[in-house]
Amino acid sequence: MTGEKRHYGEAVSRLSAAQKPGQGVPAYLRWVNRGIGRRMGAMAYVLxxxxxxxxxxxxxxxxxxxxxxxxxxxxxxxxWLAVFLLLTGYALDSADGQLARLLGVSSPAGEWLDHVVDALRLPAFHLGVAIGLYRRADAEIWTAALAVAFALVASTWFIGQLLAEKLGPKSVRAPGSDARAWVSLAKQPYDVSTSFLTILFFPWLGTFIVLYAALLVFTALVAVLSLYRKYRWLASVTAGSSQEIS
Structure with a gap:
């Protein structure tokens, strides 16, 4: 690649042609974040x-x-500034993988680094909310506890999903991977972008707590269901493999 002139428009076109399928992906990630990430990846390529x-x-x-x-x-x-930075970071999280595919340098080490950052960013966001609430004179201690609980839920779900993808057979799709397009809208409430957007209401404590607590309850219920389905899927795959060996 040394000495080769890199063109932004060509990079965007190549990334568009190689875009991941959107089945079962939350709406913001599918229709907004990946598009912004694609353009950021192209710019990173040019730079x-x-x-x-x-x-x-x-x-x-x-x-x-x-x-x-x-x-x-x-x-x-x-x-507003915090939300802008969080959503920019989210788009860059999409851009790194797209840039790797564009350059043809995808590697286990790069994927590992990406997952480590994600595993830290998810709970860190909610712990940041907890600290912000704890420092407020108009907030009670239980509001910070909500954010700590959200950090635990988000972290556990992320690790559970990641392990299911790694431990399950590559030839078999995980539950939910064939979801139709309309499911993207249904999944939006528990996408991380929705959590980020609640920060727009952070100055108005009562409104923020109602939205944030409702999102926590909804996310926790969906996480429990999702993790249960993945456990059952992995158990059935294991049972099927044992029968084939015997």
Whole structure:
């Protein structure tokens, strides 16, 4: 690639042609985030950045937004800035994989780094909310406990899904992977982008707590159902394999 002139428009076209299928993917991720990530990946390609550099940039941007939530005064300007940074980090999280495919350098090490950042970013967001609530004079301690609970739910679900993908046979699709397009809208409430958007209401404590608590309850219920289905799927796959061996 040394000395080769890289064109943004050509990179966007190539990434569009190689876009992942959207079955069962939440609406924002499917119709917004991947498109923004595609353009960010193309820009990173033109600038000569590596996929790992984009992953680390995603982490830096995301944790800056989390730091604002945790430490800044809860006003509208800071909330908008935090949401902008979080959604930018989310788009960059999509861009690193797209850039790797464009360059033909996808690797286990790069995928590992991406998952490590995701595994840290998910609970860190909610812990940032917990710190922000704890520091507020108008918030009671139980509101911070809600955010800690959300961090546990998000982290457990993420690891459960990741392990199911890794432990299940590659030739068999996990439950929910054949979902129709309309399911993308139904899945949007528990996409991480929805959690990020609740921060727009952070200055108005009562409204924020109602939205955030409702999202926690909904996410926890769906997570339990999802993890149960994946456990049953892995158990059935294991049982089938044992019968074939015997």
């Amino acid at each position: 000569g950045l590596s996929p790992n550099a984009v992953t680390l940039l995603s982490a830096a941007v995301s944790f800056t937004g989390i730091g604002i939530i945790a430490l800044a005064a809860p006003n509208a300007v800071m909330s």
